[in-house]
Amino acid sequence: MQAIHLKPGREKSLLRRHPWVFSGAVDRVQGEPASGGTTDVFSSDGRWLARAAYSPRSQIRARVWTWTRETAIDAGFFRRRIRDALATRPEILTGEGVARRLVHGEADGLPGVVADCYAGIAVLQLTSAGAEHWRDTIVDALASVIGCTQVYERSDVEIRTLEGLAARSGALRGDVPAAPVEINENGVRYLVDVVSGQKTGFYLDQRENRARIRGLAQDRDVMNGFCYTGGFTLAALAGGARSVLSVDSSGPALSIGRQCAALNGFEDDRAAWLESDVFQTLRTLRDQGRRFGLIVLDPPKFAPTAAHAEKASRAYKDINLWALRLLEPNGLLATFSCSGGVGADLFQKIVAGATQDAGVDAQVVERFHAAADHPVVLSFPEGEYLKGLLLRRI
Numbered sequence: 001m002q003a004i005h006l007k008p009g010r011e012k013s014l015l016r017r018h019p020w021v022f023s024g025a026v027d028r029v030q031g032e033p034a035s036g037g038t039t040d041v042f043s044s045d046g047r048w049l050a051r052a053a054y055s056p057r058s059q060i061r062a063r064v065w066t067w068t069r070e071t072a073i074d075a076g077f078f079r080r081r082i083r084d085a086l087a088t089r090p091e092i093l094t095g096e097g098v099a100r101r102l103v104h105g106e107a108d109g110l111p112g113v114v115a116d117c118y119a120g121i122a123v124l125q126l127t128s129a130g131a132e133h134w135r136d137t138i139v140d141a142l143a144s145v146i147g148c149t150q151v152y153e154r155s156d157v158e159i160r161t162l163e164g165l166a167a168r169s170g171a172l173r174g175d176v177p178a179a180p181v182e183i184n185e186n187g188v189r190y191l192v193d194v195v196s197g198q199k200t201g202f203y204l205d206q207r208e209n210r211a212r213i214r215g216l217a218q219d220r221d222v223m224n225g226f227c228y229t230g231g232f233t234l235a236a237l238a239g240g241a242r243s244v245l246s247v248d249s250s251g252p253a254l255s256i257g258r259q260c261a262a263l264n265g266f267e268d269d270r271a272a273w274l275e276s277d278v279f280q281t282l283r284t285l286r287d288q289g290r291r292f293g294l295i296v297l298d299p300p301k302f303a304p305t306a307a308h309a310e311k312a313s314r315a316y317k318d319i320n321l322w323a324l325r326l327l328e329p330n331g332l333l334a335t336f337s338c339s340g341g342v343g344a345d346l347f348q349k350i351v352a353g354a355t356q357d358a359g360v361d362a363q364v365v366e367r368f369h370a371a372a373d374h375p376v377v378l379s380f381p382e383g384e385y386l387k388g389l390l391l392r393r394i
Contacts, residue, residue, distance in 0.1 A: 001030060005028050017379040065109070150174035223247070226298050232298065291326060293331045297336065302315045316350045316354075333392075336388035
């Protein structure tokens with residue numbers, strides 16, 4: 001029998017149905033479970049609590065698959081979980097060029113499993129030992145349930161090293177996409193590099209926030225910092241922005257952004273693309289006396305864990321301080337954090353500190369969250385990684 005036995009009093013989080021078991025909670029391991037192998041979890045007094053995937057290299061020693069003792073972890077289990085995930089997203093397989101998240105890890109009962117769909121191509125990312133252990137089974141289940149002929153793997157993220165896993169990427173079903181995949185989001189055409197783009201190729205979690213920026217951009221001069229391939233840029237141009245300056249340090253990402261602008265027929269004189277460090281560019285724009293009616297800041301993950309929060313706080317404060325100084329009176333700042341180590345309360349405190357240091361006043365007009373196909377389970381607040389504020393300078 002493979003089992004984890006917890007220390008006294010350390011079962012409380014599992015009783016609240018939080019799906020992670022940390023190494024410090026483990027008293028002893030019964031048997032010799034393999035990395036990613038299935039193990040039962042027991043309290044110190046012998047109560048069965050959950051069935052989980054074992055990860056000997058990670059501080060998260062086990063991730064729960066099921067809270068029901070009668071449930072076997074097998075091929076049928078993964079088919080059911082993926083089928084249930086799709087049932088909550090009925091629009092996924094309809095519409096030309098549709099792009100949606102199919103499976104969202106813990107929120108869909110599949111820790112470490114992320115799957116996105118780009119115009120019929122499924123892109124899979126496995127980040128835990130348990131997901132890696134069941135890799136072939138998950139691929140088979142995903143292909144059979146959604147009926148896709150192309151599945152591409154992007155398990156090349158740094159978090160896998162914490163699980164003792166090497167990076168993986170490549171075609172799992174069908175051919176490698178020969179060119180960026182075209183998707184359609186709210187009438188705007190985007191190109192997605194599923195082979196080497198960030199995350200699984202695109203930031204699907206910002207879909208609804210891009211639509212909101214589109215509605216705010218009319219007749220404004222816009223700056224999009226950390227623009228990647230121009231998701232917010234194209235939304236702003238579609239919304240009638242007077243001009244958009246897009247800044248990113250990646251030349252290849254900016255190249256795709258330019259292609260997307262041309263694909264949508266947006267005029268060249270409204271869109272400027274700058275390959276540069278955003279931190280420095282904000283200061284340079286201030287020195288130049290530039291002003292914007294709308295600024296978007298969507299930086300990469302500065303704090304993957306709480307241990308990085310202090311350093312990340314300084315970075316978030318810096319970019320928001322300079323952005324606030326660039327705003328026109330009544331100008332808008334849409335500022336985001338995707339750092340799991342920085343919660344919503346801390347992020348707002350950081351931005352509040354930036355307004356004070358910038359010597360300006362600002363109002364919180366709205367709060368941003370991930371798109372609806374990125375749900376959050378109430379017992380797993382860590383899943384609410386994306387947070388954002390819409391500020392008005394007053």
